[in-house]
Each structure stands twice: as structure tokens, then as C-alpha cells.
Amino acid sequence: MSIDHARPIHPADLPERLDALEAAVRARTPLVPRVGIVLGSGLGGLADDLADATAIPFAELPGWPAATAPGHVGRLLLGTLDGVPVAMLQGRLHAYEGNHPGLVVQPVLLMGRLGARTIVLTNAAGGLDPAFGAGTLMVIADHINMTGVTPLHGPNADAIGPRFPDQTDTWTPALRARLHDAARAEGVVLEEGVYVGLLGPTYETPAEVRMLRGWGGDAVGMSTVLEAIAARWAGLRLAGVSLVTNPGAGYLGEPLSHEEVLQAGREAGPRLARVLRRFVRDLPAD
Numbered sequence: 305m306s307i308d309h310a311r312p313i314h315p316a317d318l319p320e321r322l323d324a325l326e327a328a329v330r331a332r333t334p335l336v337p338r339v340g341i342v343l344g345s346g347l348g349g350l351a352d353d354l355a356d357a358t359a360i361p362f363a364e365l366p367g368w369p370a371a372t373a374p375g376h377v378g379r380l381l382l383g384t385l386d387g388v389p390v391a392m393l394q395g396r397l398h399a400y401e402g403n404h405p406g407l408v409v410q411p412v413l414l415m416g417r418l419g420a421r422t423i424v425l426t427n428a429a430g431g432l433d434p435a436f437g438a439g440t441l442m443v444i445a446d447h448i449n450m451t452g453v454t455p456l457h458g459p460n461a462d463a464i465g466p467r468f469p470d471q472t473d474t475w476t477p478a479l480r481a482r483l484h485d486a487a488r489a490e491g492v493v494l495e496e497g498v499y500v501g502l503l504g505p506t507y508e509t510p511a512e513v514r515m516l517r518g519w520g521g522d523a524v525g526m527s528t529v530l531e532a533i534a535a536r537w538a539g540l541r542l543a544g545v546s547l548v549t550n551p552g553a554g555y556l557g558e559p560l561s562h563e564e565v566l567q568a569g570r571e572a573g574p575r576l577a578r579v580l581r582r583f584v585r586d587l588p589a590d
Contacts, residue, residue: 307369313406314458315465315537318413324366325414333358335382337391339584340415344427344527347547348377348394350385350577357383362397368410369403371395380411382418386585391415398527400504405455409534413464421590422479422541424580425531429523429546430508432516433497436548439572441579442523443483443496444475444544449529450516451503456537465537474536479543486582492575497522499546501529523548545579547572 313321335358343350351357362378363370371378377394384390393411397403412423431440460467480496487494500516502508504526508516516524523546535542549567 307367309369309402309407310404312458313404315406315456315461316459317406318410318461319463321367321410322413322417325410326417328365329360329380329382329414329418332360333382335389336419337382337389337415338420338590339388339422339424339587340391340393340412340420341424341580342393342396342412342426342531344396344547347426347428347573347576349573350580351377351379351381351392351394353577353581354381354383354385354390354392357381362395367407368397371397372401380414386581388584388587390584391418391420396527396531398504399451399453399530400526405453405457405530408530409455412531412535412540413538416535416538416540420540422543422587423535424583425528425542425544426576427499427525427528427544427546428549429499429525430513431522431548431551432500432513432524433522434551436495436497436522436551438548438550440548441487441492441494441572441576442499442546442548443480443494444499444528444546445480445496446475446498447529447532448498448500448519448521449533451501451529453503453530455530455534465539469533469537471533471536474532474542475544476541479541482587483543483545483579483583486586487579490578490582492579494545494579499528499544500524502526543583545576547576
């Protein structure tokens with residue numbers, strides 16, 4: 305069936321769509337996840353650690369297109385990670401693929417509908433802080449939405465969240481602390497900073513990198529912020545980690561490429577996987 309990626313999807317449209325998505329998943333598995341994890345570019349390897357996993361390609365879920373971004377397999381998986389029931393998104397939907405914001409955020413909202421009250425977003429990002437070299441792992445403390453869009457535009461769905469959701473602690477402080485605890489236990493260094501989300505798919509110009517750094521950004525990418533807004537709106541607890549794959553444009557005087565992103569993911573992915581496994585394992589029950 306053809307999918308109209310750009311068809312407007314307002315918040316008020318989401319309950320019906322989530323009902324259909326939940327029914328489609330429940331036809332495959334009864335598993336109720338405690339945690340939902342989104343794996344960004346080059347970071348899909350953690351999915352291999354899921355036990356007794358049920359894998360559902362995006363295109364087999366109602367209203368979802370197949371993923372097109374390199375490094376994004378495009379599957380929803382449900383299984384257990386060290387005995388903890390988990391929903392995992394191996395890849396994501398991006399606005400730069402032509403997807404409406406109301407479509408981009410459905411995977412995160414679906415994981416919440418299936419039972420996950422804690423969501424972990426990961427992504428590959430460029431470094432705005434000159435001290436963040438390739439391979440840096442950064443806990444997201446806050447974000448700046450520079451995509452020019454929001455998933456909450458249009459009539460609200462009061463059953464999901466309020467019309468005017470507060471964004472003060474979108475990135476749950478207690479979960480950020482738990483990520484640092486997990487990293488220390490695994491001997492992994494985690495930085496912390498502000499993620500800037502742009503629409504993409506172009507990389508930033510050197511002038512844009514300098515501007516975004518001046519605004520307080522530490523890492524920049526093409527995802528995550530719309531999902532974070534939706535998760536906060538729906539009352540989900542949220543944590544996030546950016547893998548800095550390269551210094552921002554202009555710092556090294558070299559062109560940027562997506563292969564560089566994927567290579568950094570291959571190298572740093574195992575470190576992040578160890579942290580996330582420890583984080584999930586040590587997370588208290590709801």
C-alpha cells in the first residue's frame with residue numbers, strides 16, 4: 305500500500321493511529337516492554353543482544369513507510385535484554401525523508417502505548433564543542449529544536465497529553481544520572497551537553513556550526529528533537545545519548561560524509577551498548 309509520507313497528521317489523529325499500530329503489534333507478540341530504545345545511525349548492533357525477539361519491519365505496520373536512511377534497518381523489535389522486557393527501534397523515521405512530524409513521532413508514542421514508561425533516544429551527531437572528538441558519547445541534558453516544525457501543531461489529543469506541555473525537564477534528570485552511573489560501572493566516559501536538531505539532510509556549514517555553538521549547542525544532528533517533544537507531551541520519562549561521529553564543519557577543514565558517521569558507529573557502538581545494557585538492567589521497576 306502506498307504511504308503518503310507528507311500527509312498532515314495532527315495530535316488529534318494520533319489516538320486512532322496508535323490503536324491500529326498497537327493492534328498490529330499485539331497480533332505478533334504479547335510482550336509488555338518496560339523500556340523503549342531508539343537506535344540511531346550505525347548504532348543498531350544492540351538489537352543483536354535481544355533474546356526471544358519479535359522483529360516487525362516498519363513497512364508491515366499500518367501507515368509506516370520503510371526506513372530509507374543508510375544505517376537504519378527499519379524494524380521494531382520486542383524481546384528481553386538481560387531479562388528486562390524491551391521495545392527497540394532499529395532505525396527511525398526522519399523528517400528529511402519527507403515524513404510529516406506526526407509520523408516521525410509515532411514509533412516513540414507506540415512504545416509508550418505498548419507499556420514502556422522510559423524511553424532512551426540515541427543518535428549520531430556532529431560535534432559543536434571543539435573538545436568533543438569523534439567517538440565522544442554525550443548524554444543529552446537539553447535540546448534546541450531548529451527543525452522549524454513540531455509534532456504538536458494542530459488540534460490536540462487531550463487523552464495523550466496537554467495542549468501546552470512544559471519542556472523544563474524533558475530529559476529526565478534522574479535518568480541522566482543513571483546513565484552516568486552505568487557508564488562509570490562499565491569504565492566508559494560520558495560527556496553531557498545540549499543537542500541541536502536540524503531538519504537536514506545537508507550537513508551544516510562552518511558558519512552554522514559557529515552560530516549553533518554560540519547558542520549553547522554541543523552536538524548537532526537531524527533527528528531526536530521531535531521524538532523528545534512527543535515523549536514529554538505523553539508523560540514518558542526520557543534519556544538520550546549522542547554519539548559524536550565527527551567535529552563540526554570547519555573545525556578540521558575537511559568535508560563530511562555519511563560513511564564517516566557509520567564508521568564511528570561501528571567503533572563506538574559497542575561502548576554505548578555496554579552502557580545501555582547496564583542502564584536497563586539497573587533501572588528500578590516502575
